[in-house]
Amino acid sequence: MTQKQEWGSRLGVILAVSGSAVGLGNFLRFPGQAAQNGGGSFMIPYFCALLLLGIPIGWAEWAMGRYGGRKGFHSAPAILGVIGKGAIARYLGVIGVLIPLAVYFYYLLIESWCLAYAYEYFTGGIGVNGKAPIDEQNRVSKAFFDNIAGNEFDGVMVGGGIHESVVFWAIVFAVNVFFVYRGLSKGIEKFCQWAMPAMAVCAVVVLVRVLTLGTPDPAKPDQNVVNGLGAMWNPSFEALANPQTWLAAAGQIFFSLSVGFGVIINYASYLRRRDDVVVSGITASSTNELFEVGFGGMITIPAAFVFLGASGTLAAVQTGSFGLGFQTLPVVFAQMPAGNLIGGIWFFMLFLAAITSSLSMLQPTLAFFEEALGVSRRKAMTLVVIVALAGSAFVIWFSKGGVARDTLDNWVGTLGIFVLAMVQIVCFGWVFGIERGWSAIHEGAHLKLWPVFKFVFKYVTPLYLIAVFLAFCWNNLGDWWAKVLESPVQQMTIGLIVATIVLLVIITRIGEKRWRALGLDLDGREPPADETRGGGAR
């Protein structure tokens, strides 16, 4: 029905899924969350969430995606229609296209900041003088970030000449379109096979630099790298009694692994029938964890602690991921020997983490437009570019204080992920059926899951997810909605989200008619054709 796409190798798809999962949150969000929620003891709820929430939902997505692919479908609406056996699941599957597309609207801009910072560092730095008073360093760093992010007022990034951010944004957008248009194996897979090892090398270089900092200022002997590691890892077990710690851990796992994002289900739809989704799923998850715990947990907080001390690090963590990454770390690099080089490597690594994620956000939309509208890859790509340009232009224009960006992140990039994950796990465990799901996971698998995971898929993961979702809504929704009522920019951003949903629903409706006319089993009433004609051993 559409131009055939497939992965070149099993390692390629694993690196592509890992690349999608590893993003800025691994290096900036995780250490902040851990340090604020019990340090080393945070890892107990964190690993519980990994084993009971993240990895099971990931396996379900891998299995559902491959099953849908065997029926000739590659988009979340079509695949969830098959797994969920009907129109309700199919239209809820629209969220699986909305999330990567709407997150792309603002994520591309963040990706361009990383490239801009890397360029500045490799060509002399961002102007922070490590010998100046610390307040002056913070002021210069913040001013640079505010300029790059267009934080001062709306329209600043496109008014009064060509803004640096817009130049870098145009570059990264062109690179994204180029690699996605080249296709799965020649574009995304090839890029990730190069980018993931490069990211690991950059991370190792920065890690070695941080771990060999020692005690840079003899006048402050407490500010050394060992105490910096302590700031990150010293456990505070009383935090385990606080439900907020468990919520933060589950949230971190959830957002970090790219589950409920609409990407894995699309990527897995291009797998072969006998590919091993059990090992592929756990390998992609463990790669993400290596970057998050092994690098994110060892670099950011210790580096900040060594130069800024305990209070400075705490203040930096409380500014959030962007404050820590784009305002505080430049101050740290300014004081670090070979700081410009290390800063350049660090931001280039963040750029690689971001671009491997952004590539994965375009592909599900491209596949959806292709198969729902029945158009060529070129036409579908043109439509994707038009929609992505329109959404990104909105975020670029309404740049003041990052309000439009944060609104998209809250309502789509956070809330939407929870909703899609719940739809997926319910469809998988309860509508498709756990026995069929269990068979779908194990087809081609060289590793058999413990039977207890059947119980986990059907009961533990959905209940865990619902509990976390309710607690999350209780903590955030009232506040978010109050802000929407106060802010015209937030209201327009909600309008953008609604307009995007309407567009995707209309395209799903068109696709539904097309698929029926073609005689495809879009409600999942029959087994895949390769199964009925006995293609491949069971």
Add this chain to the structure above:
Amino acid sequence: MTIGGLISMLLSLAFVVGLTAWSYYRVLTAPEPPPHEVEEFHSA
């Protein structure tokens, strides 16, 4: 850094490094699927 901090750091690192190493070992040593399935795939 306290002893508790050291232990939690080492255990966490050992877990993620061990899991990653084991996973990649399984991926790289698993046999490839039969070639004919590549041809049959996507023919639905």
